[in-house]
Amino acid sequence: MDLLTPLLRESALTAIFSDEQTVQRMLDFEAALARAQARCDIIPASAVTAIEQACKVQNINLAALAESAANAGNLAIPLVKQLTAKVKEQDPQAAKYVHWGATSQDVIDTGFVLQLREALDQTDKLLSSLLSALAKQAAQHCDTVMPGRTWMQHALPVTFGLKLAGTLDALLRWQQRLHELRTRVLVLQFGGAAGTLASLHEEGPDVAQQLAHELNLTLADTPWHSQRDRLLEAGHWYAGVSATLGKFANDFSLLMQTEVAEVSEPVAAGRGGSSAMPHKRNPVSCAVILTAVQRMPGLMATLYASQIQQHERALGGWQAEWEVLPELLTLAGGVLTQSEYLIRGMQVDSQKMRANLDITHGLIMAEAVTLALAETLGKQDAHHLVETLCHQALDQKRPLLELLENDPRVSPHFTSTELRTLLDPSRATGSATHFVRQVLARYKEQNHDASLSA
Numbered sequence: 001m002d003l004l005t006p007l008l009r010e011s012a013l014t015a016i017f018s019d020e021q022t023v024q025r026m027l028d029f030e031a032a033l034a035r036a037q038a039r040c041d042i043i044p045a046s047a048v049t050a051i052e053q054a055c056k057v058q059n060i061n062l063a064a065l066a067e068s069a070a071n072a073g074n075l076a077i078p079l080v081k082q083l084t085a086k087v088k089e090q091d092p093q094a095a096k097y098v099h100w101g102a103t104s105q106d107v108i109d110t111g112f113v114l115q116l117r118e119a120l121d122q123t124d125k126l127l128s129s130l131l132s133a134l135a136k137q138a139a140q141h142c143d144t145v146m147p148g149r150t151w152m153q154h155a156l157p158v159t160f161g162l163k164l165a166g167t168l169d170a171l172l173r174w175q176q177r178l179h180e181l182r183t184r185v186l187v188l189q190f191g192g193a194a195g196t197l198a199s200l201h202e203e204g205p206d207v208a209q210q211l212a213h214e215l216n217l218t219l220a221d222t223p224w225h226s227q228r229d230r231l232l233e234a235g236h237w238y239a240g241v242s243a244t245l246g247k248f249a250n251d252f253s254l255l256m257q258t259e260v261a262e263v264s265e266p267v268a269a270g271r272g273g274s275s276a277m278p279h280k281r282n283p284v285s286c287a288v289i290l291t292a293v294q295r296m297p298g299l300m301a302t303l304y305a306s307q308i309q310q311h312e313r314a315l316g317g318w319q320a321e322w323e324v325l326p327e328l329l330t331l332a333g334g335v336l337t338q339s340e341y342l343i344r345g346m347q348v349d350s351q352k353m354r355a356n357l358d359i360t361h362g363l364i365m366a367e368a369v370t371l372a373l374a375e376t377l378g379k380q381d382a383h384h385l386v387e388t389l390c391h392q393a394l395d396q397k398r399p400l401l402e403l404l405e406n407d408p409r410v411s412p413h414f415t416s417t418e419l420r421t422l423l424d425p426s427r428a429t430g431s432a433t434h435f436v437r438q439v440l441a442r443y444k445e446q447n448h449d450a451s452l453s454a
Contacts, residue, residue: 008292011333012122016115017326020057023065026079026111027055029215030099036210037100040203047094054086074319076104101192101199101207105225105313109189112325113217116234117186119329120178126336127175127241128447131168133344135443138164139452142436145426146262146353147364154364157357157425160262160348162432165439167248172439172446174241181237185230188212191223194312226309228321235303235325238332239296245339246293252342253286262353266345285342292331299328357425362400365423366390369404372422376413385409 005014015021034051037043060082068078080099088095099107141160148158190208191197197204212219224230255262265283302324306317357364366386373382389403404410404419414422421427440452 007288007334009330009334011126011330011337013119013126013333014330016118016122017330019062021115022111022326023060023062023075023079024057025114026076026107027057027060027083028114029102029107029110030080030083031055032211032214033100033102034097036207036214037097039210040207042200042203042207043097043100044093047091047097050087050091050094051083051098053090054083059083059086074104074108076107079107080104101197101204102190103193103313105318106190106192106223108322109225110215110217112231113186113189114215115326116329117182117217119333120182120186123238123333123336124178126333126340127171127178130336130340130343131171131175131443131447132449133340134164134168134171135440135449135452137343137346138168138436139440141348141350142433143429144348144350144353145357145429146350147356154360156367156430157364157428159429159432159436160350160353161436162429163251164343165436167244168443169439170244171241172442174237174244175446177237177240181233183218185234186217187220187224187230188215188217189220189224191225195223195225197223225313226311226318228303228307228309228317231321231325232303232307235300235328238329239300242289242293242296242332242335245335246290248339249283249286249289249293249342252346253283253290256283256286260352260356262349262356264347264349265342266347285338288338289335289342292335295331296328299324299331303328354425361393361398362423363390363393365425365428366400368422368428369400369419373410373413377409 031052034043034048038045038048060079065075065078065082068081069075072078084095084098087098138161141164144160145157146160146163148155188208188211190211192199192204197208200207209219252263252265254260256264264281265285302320306320306324309317370379370382370386373386377385385407389400389407392398393400393403401416401419401423404414405416410419443449444452
């Protein structure tokens with residue numbers, strides 16, 4: 001479905017998992033294996049040059065590779081055959097030492113880990129850029145008052161900065177997790193046929209150490225052919241950060257509804273239009289983000305199911321990861337890219353936010369009035385009185401202020417000016433500003449960005 005790639009998977013991560021790059025990273029393993037074994041005197045040093053020169057994706061017939069994989073059961077077996085033939089053209093003696101002591105899963109798993117390392121590098125950049133855009137918007141809208149909503153209804157006033165800071169807070173945790181998981185998941189796979197490196201005899205650990213050094217990967221205490229927790233953790237991170245951004249996109253699209261109209265996506269020619277309705281301005285970025293996030297639970301379910309692998313090397317579970325993990329990562333790359341575009345260029349209508357605070361004619365401030373009255377009437381009596389007046393305001397379509405001013409149980413305790421102050425949403429955002437500034441301070445500390453102020 002390449003036609004949908006610009007819509008759903010538009011990020012630097014997509015190219016990392018192209019067919020060419022997948023094969024090249026497996027070839028990188030084979031070249032590094034030859035160098036490592038030569039240094040350990042397992043194969044002749046004279047064989048390395050021919051093997052290295054052949055380990056270029058341009059030397060591989062990808063169509064023939066795909067066709068042969070259908071019978072072989074994986075890509076590595078026909079890849080090694082093509083590679084051996086290519087080396088043999090240049091050096092028949094060197095061809096004897098291609099893929100020495102390794103197994104197909106070593107090639108495929110380590111090749112994927114090399115792709116994953118590049119993906120993590122690019123993801124770190126995407127996330128850093130997104131955090132920067134989000135922090136700037138949170139600082140800018142620190143005091144922008146809007147209706148808070150619980151159960152999809154008006155609750156109490158909040159600030160748009162606080163909504164943004166909530167997402168920023170979560171993404172900062174995902175950033176920490178991203179940095180922490182690198183050492184756990186960027187690990188060499190090298191165990192040979194049954195995870196014992198028996199074909200290398202007592203030199204197996206030395207070759208493994210040298211190979212890990214060649215590829216700049218961590219050396220695992222044991223081969224992990226059928227222990228897939230590292231890849232599950234990587235998948236979890238991408239699904240998790242996407243879920244956080246999916247929550248943001250869902251909220252944003254709700255705020256874009258015509259009847260709400262508090263925010264809108266960036267304006268661009270041809271973006272968000274309808275083939276039938278000229279007036280439409282649809283939330284395209286939100287739709288793309290939510291489309292990707294909708295797919296991720298199913299992809300993660302496959303990764304979880306793939307943890308059940310048979311004995312030392314498995315069938316079915318391992319193979320199921322081959323397409324699931326790249327799909328998960330590239331969709332998440334699209335989510336990160338679309339989210340930054342949305343956040344950096346979003347339009348915020350603070351006047352509409354203020355107007356929406358008034359559509360219930362003061363009811364959104366009922367709690368503030370209740371707490372003020374509670375000082376003289378007691379909490380329960382105050383709550384019952386204000387609740388009754390709120391119902392009257394709704395039934396009679398009258399402002400709550402008017403009912404409060406004319407109620408003999410209220411008017412002795414408050415002047416009209418004091419009641420208006422109690423009903424002012426801008427005075428009722430509690431600790432929202434404090435919370436925003438706390439998150440921005442942590443962002444600046446974690447990302448060494450001293451350019452923000454709130």
